[in-house]
Amino acid sequence: MASEVTFRVQRFDPKTDREPRFKEYRVRNEPGMTVLDGLLQIKAETDPTLSFRRSCRSGICGSCAVRINGSSRPCCNAQINDNIVGGRLLVEPLANFDIIKDLVVNLDAFWGKIRQVHPWNESGEFRHTGKALMEVTADDLSEIRKTEGCIFCASCHSDCEALRSNRDFVGPAAIVRAYRFMHDPRDRLGNKRLDELKARTGIGVWLCAICGNCGESCPKLIPTNECIASFKNSWFSENKAPDGLKTTAENLEKMGRVYELDEFALRMREKLGLPPLTPNNAPKLEPILKKKGVAK
């Protein structure tokens, strides 16, 4: 049954506005309508000056990502009925970008980060090995497929907590892209990609705050956090982690806990009547941690 819903949409025209403002529109809502359908209705029937990007309308092209009630995703991939809060639906442009007009943002920063990671296979000259020219196993393929679905919608970039506070962070999309090529057996660069990336971005590649937003915003369910962690593991095994993270790991190895139960802490616990705890838990973890190498 048709009903009405209010779209509260952020507007901004750099020619006339000093800062973004909100405009509300009534939208005829029928079951099955997506947020993009709602925006198209507004543009066709109410306000042709509203600007937004869109193309395929079926979650493939990655053009139409916006923030809906504060979370980013392609708006052709979000049902109106699933996103009404207090009778309204809030639509804003992607965050962590400069606005060109209304819901259209300047994606240069996003593509710049993708370019940083050398996003293509460096296959060099083909070498004849006597066997097949190139061999891609099922396991290789499943690694590649984990990340190959990225449609570059930039939702993860927009929801990234670390990027909001430091735009030097390489960002989840670029790391996912790098992961894809690092796991491609046809690529000849291998771990050299890591060195190259570190040289280009310095600390920028370590700035993930592990908030988990990128994984939730990805319309293609790419395990972004897993990719980022895997990168960190590779660097760590080459002793290239920031000192702070090395110390944290060492503490865990030395004490089985990250913060020492020092005399001050033990006295405080006693004073508050808290149960005694074993200060050193290292022997419990030693058999796990002493094993050499990074398991996959």
Added chain:
Amino acid sequence: MKRYALFTGCTVPAQMQNYEVSALKVAGKLGIELVYPEGFTCCGFPYEAKDTFKQKTISIRNLAVAEEAGLEVVTLCSTCGSTLSKANHLFRTDRKYRGKLGDALGEIGMEYRGTTRIRHFTRMLYEDVGVERIRSLVVRPFKGVKLAADYGCHYVKPAAVFDGFDDYRRPHTLDDLIEATGASSVDFKDKMACCGAALLAVDEKTSVNMTKYKLDNIRASGAEGMVTQCPFCGIMYDVYQNTIGEYNLPVLYLPQLLGVAFGIDPKELGFKINQVKATNLLKKVGA
């Protein structure tokens, strides 16, 4: 009496004993026993950067300890809860991974069958005690007091490893428990913003900028205090607050708030450890 294994993690017992002691007092008031099984270690989270497989093994080892004790795990830290749940989810859903983790555990003479349940302390209160019962025990209502809820990212994320007990985009369980004390839980911009704690060891400036972002948004909302349920959020928003700016925003752990509302003497709730003093806020309710 209900019994749970209390997973204190690393930060709480060493630095945020106010969270631990208030949780024990509130649990006592509610007839809940929190026990400390011998054998828990760090949850494994800090090992994510170094070796994610060993990290998962550490988590699963802790879950095996709880399984052996026959107890459900309750965590005080949002991140401990998420780290343990992540490993548990992998163990239960990924056969290949389950085998590897089982082998790693077998090498140290332990076994895990995958039966341990993990919940955050707040979630346990919400589900097993309930908002109504908590409301009925309030003797010092925080009526008219505006408080800001801080969930901690990992209370609900990654959503796939939790069973949808709360909306990961707009969670409400903590807000509901705050409001059970009579307070109003205010809305503020980017309510689920991250405190930045994980970056403290990598780049302090970025980390503190993230903390500042949320403190600024909370100040704009007119909240008189912040209520958190994650010890590292507590460190960032309480311990670091004075180095970031003059906010004078007391940061309470949820069980500290509930304890005061239940009529427990604030001295017993570890308020001495809170860096930003909550004296004025507590005066408002006659504590």
